[in-house]
Amino acid sequence: MPVSESLPPHKAQKRTPPALWVALRHGDALWDALLWLSAALTTVLVFWIGWKLWVDSALSRAATGWDFVSPWAPPSWNPVLDKFHAWPAIYGSLVTSLIALLVATPFSIAVAIFLAELAPSRIRQILNYMVEMLAAVPSVVYGLWGIYVFLPLVVVPLGKFLGATLGQVPGLDVFFGGTIPDSGLSRLGASLILVLMITPTIAAVTRDVFQAIPQSQREASLALGATQWETTWRVLIPYGLSGILGAVILGLGRAIGETMAVTMVIGNTTGGGWSILRPGYTMASIIANEFAEAVSGMHTAALVEIGVVLFVITFLLNLFSRYLVWRVNRKVIVR
Amino acid sequence: MNAETNIFAGLDMARLDKRRRRINRIMLSLTAVATLFAVIPLFWITIYVIIKGGSYLNLDLFIHLPQAMGTEGGGVLHAIEGSAVMVLFASIFAIPPALLAAFYLLHHPNTPLANFLRFSTDLLSGIPSIVVGLFGYAVIVIVQKHYSALAGSVVLAIIMLPVILRSAEEMLKLVPQELREGALALGSPEWKSALTVVLPAAAEGVVTGIMLGIARAAGETAPLIFTALGNDNYEIFQYIRQTIQYRQGVGEAFKLILEQPTDALPLTLWKYAQQPYPERVQQAWAVALVLMLFVLSLNIAARLWLAKRRRQRYG
Numbered sequence: 087m088p089v090s091e092s093l094p095p096h097k098a099q100k101r102t103p104p105a106l107w108v109a110l111r112h113g114d115a116l117w118d119a120l121l122w123l124s125a126a127l128t129t130v131l132v133f134w135i136g137w138k139l140w141v142d143s144a145l146s147r148a149a150t151g152w153d154f155v156s157p158w159a160p161p162s163w164n165p166v167l168d169k170f171h172a173w174p175a176i177y178g179s180l181v182t183s184l185i186a187l188l189v190a191t192p193f194s195i196a197v198a199i200f201l202a203e204l205a206p207s208r209i210r211q212i213l214n215y216m217v218e219m220l221a222a223v224p225s226v227v228y229g230l231w232g233i234y235v236f237l238p239l240v241v242v243p244l245g246k247f248l249g250a251t252l253g254q255v256p257g258l259d260v261f262f263g264g265t266i267p268d269s270g271l272s273r274l275g276a277s278l279i280l281v282l283m284i285t286p287t288i289a290a291v292t293r294d295v296f297q298a299i300p301q302s303q304r305e306a307s308l309a310l311g312a313t314q315w316e317t318t319w320r321v322l323i324p325y326g327l328s329g330i331l332g333a334v335i336l337g338l339g340r341a342i343g344e345t346m347a348v349t350m351v352i353g354n355t356t357g358g359g360w361s362i363l364r365p366g367y368t369m370a371s372i373i374a375n376e377f378a379e380a381v382s383g384m385h386t387a388a389l390v391e392i393g394v395v396l397f398v399i400t401f402l403l404n405l406f407s408r409y410l411v412w413r414v415n416r417k418v419i420v421r
Numbered sequence: 422m423n424a425e426t427n428i429f430a431g432l433d434m435a436r437l438d439k440r441r442r443r444i445n446r447i448m449l450s451l452t453a454v455a456t457l458f459a460v461i462p463l464f465w466i467t468i469y470v471i472i473k474g475g476s477y478l479n480l481d482l483f484i485h486l487p488q489a490m491g492t493e494g495g496g497v498l499h500a501i502e503g504s505a506v507m508v509l510f511a512s513i514f515a516i517p518p519a520l521l522a523a524f525y526l527l528h529h530p531n532t533p534l535a536n537f538l539r540f541s542t543d544l545l546s547g548i549p550s551i552v553v554g555l556f557g558y559a560v561i562v563i564v565q566k567h568y569s570a571l572a573g574s575v576v577l578a579i580i581m582l583p584v585i586l587r588s589a590e591e592m593l594k595l596v597p598q599e600l601r602e603g604a605l606a607l608g609s610p611e612w613k614s615a616l617t618v619v620l621p622a623a624a625e626g627v628v629t630g631i632m633l634g635i636a637r638a639a640g641e642t643a644p645l646i647f648t649a650l651g652n653d654n655y656e657i658f659q660y661i662r663q664t665i666q667y668r669q670g671v672g673e674a675f676k677l678i679l680e681q682p683t684d685a686l687p688l689t690l691w692k693y694a695q696q697p698y699p700e701r702v703q704q705a706w707a708v709a710l711v712l713m714l715f716v717l718s719l720n721i722a723a724r725l726w727l728a729k730r731r732r733q734r735y736g
Contacts, residue, residue, distance in 0.1 A: 117612035124521035196455035224640025343549025404547035
């Protein structure tokens with residue numbers, strides 16, 4: 087090395103790094119290993135969670151088998167006899183989420199249309215913020231507000247009305263029978279709180295879907311003489327349909343996994359029959375409410391198994407919704 | 422064109438047109454009304470919490486531990502400190518792997534592991550937080566045989582991880598490739614260019630993502646119920662004084678802070694909301710106000726910051 091020969095010896099020494107350092111490509115070998123390790127660990131995490139829950143629920147799975155999730159098995163949740171069937175909680179989750187979805191979907195699509203197609207840009211920006219804020223309010227705050235404001239002011243009158251009208255119709259009285267408790271703690275209350283909580287989620291994703299649709303689609307439709315509504319209804323919605331479906335399913339995943347607000351307003355009981363006007367449980371709320379005080383190993387394992395069911399359902403829903411949204415995005419890029 | 426082939430024969434075009442316009446107007450106004458209805462809850466909740474919580478807010482809340490049930494006064498210092506400790510340690514656990522994984526995605530955007538990582542991060546962010554709590558219970562509480570702030574922090578870290586990772590990836594991608602190449606051309610190793618050139622260039626965006634992650638973790642209750650559990654006497658300054666007084670090491674102080682059941686603001690709010698004592702419910706409203714102000718202001722700041730940065734970048 088001619089350059090280092092002309093330098094004083096101590097500086098020349100400084101220029102040659104230790105052999106090990108060179109072998110590690112000046113630390114880059116370590117850096118690459120670190121990056122790979124972080125990426126791999128993060129990737130594995132979600133599967134580790136699923137696997138751990140599966141293992142920990144072995145006791146309950148062995149004792150109950152498929153009857154655990156079966157609607158036809160006797161719906162007993164009995165910590166004294168150690169007999170656990172999760173159907174009441176599963177039913178609670180399904181019915182509250184589906185009602186929430188039925189109400190929230192048309193609503194959210196309307197909001198998304200307004201945000202993406204109509205609102206002037208200044209108003210749109212403010213509204214976008216508000217929708218994001220709604221999604222950021224902690225769910226315990228929704229729950230607190232739900233117990234003391236929403237239930238007495240909205241849910242109880244609505245529940246009384248539904249009980250007096252639909253509850254009298256033969257066939258429907260299974261779902262709308264019974265009277266709503268004076269506190270309003272009921273599956274109906276949980277459904278309506280969920281409507282408020284998932285509307286921002288669905289609206290925000292649907293808005294993004296609308297914004298990803300190429301401008302040429304709108305222009306072509308308007309040029310043919312269609313009104314703006316006809317353009318939205320006959321061109322944009324069919325075009326973005328699978329993305330909108332993805333948004334709705336994402337909302338369903340949120341609704342099924344939502345814990346605190348629901349736990350605070352659903353009343354937490356394994357009874358309640360089929361009626362939405364009665365208190366009940368959801369999968370998430372039964373875990374939140376009983377896990378810390380679970381009395382036996384079987385009780386704990388049963389609650390963990392509910393966690394497994396919850397994990398599998400949300401896992402599949404997420405998978406499906408990502409796939410749908412991804413399909414729309416790809417369509418947009420390809421054209 | 423004779424009358425037989427005219428497909429518009431018999432249709433009053435003017436009337437049809439009028440009808441279509443009317444439908445257009447009605448439906449479009451309906452979407453505006455729906456939007457109005459969708460934002461009402463935000464105002465309703467915010468204003469209600471501000472009024473109700475504001476009327477019960479006082480200094481005692483921030484400087485005192487809770488009194489015995491059913492007595493007036495006392496505060497939620499234990500929960501404020503618990504939240505701070507758990508969110509702090511959750512950030513310490515979550516930020517380094519999230520950033521490193523984001524750098525992995527930046528350097529190897531299309532490897533199988535990268536695609537798999539994006540996919541599983543999406544799944545992770547969709548897993549209900551209560552399920553993450555069960556995992557934390559199984560992995561830490563069972564092993565240590567006691568509830569702890571440590572378990573709470575780990576669970577919150579898992580919840581923060583996807584938020585930080587996804588936003589960090591986006592932000593790192595925005596840094597011009599030339600910066601990294603310039604550093605490499607000057608003879609810097611990859612890690613040095615990443616940490617001293619690329620990361621500082623993306624710092625604002627990355628910090629924004631961290632803020633969103635913290636906001637998310639600070640509002641979580643469900644996973645803490647059976648990892649942190651709750652502890653009315655949690656007071657870190659007292660633990661620090663105590664270790665100094667008995668001349669114990671720093672390790673002992675950390676052990677006191679991290680290794681025992683801990684409360685958090687949302688957890689306290691949940692418990693107080695369901696108690697029959699009116700003063701507890703009043704404190705719950707005050708806690709709701711504090712929590713909401715914290716989470717929303719963090720969110721607003723992060724998003725405003727981000728919007729400003731995007732404007733700068735794309736003109």
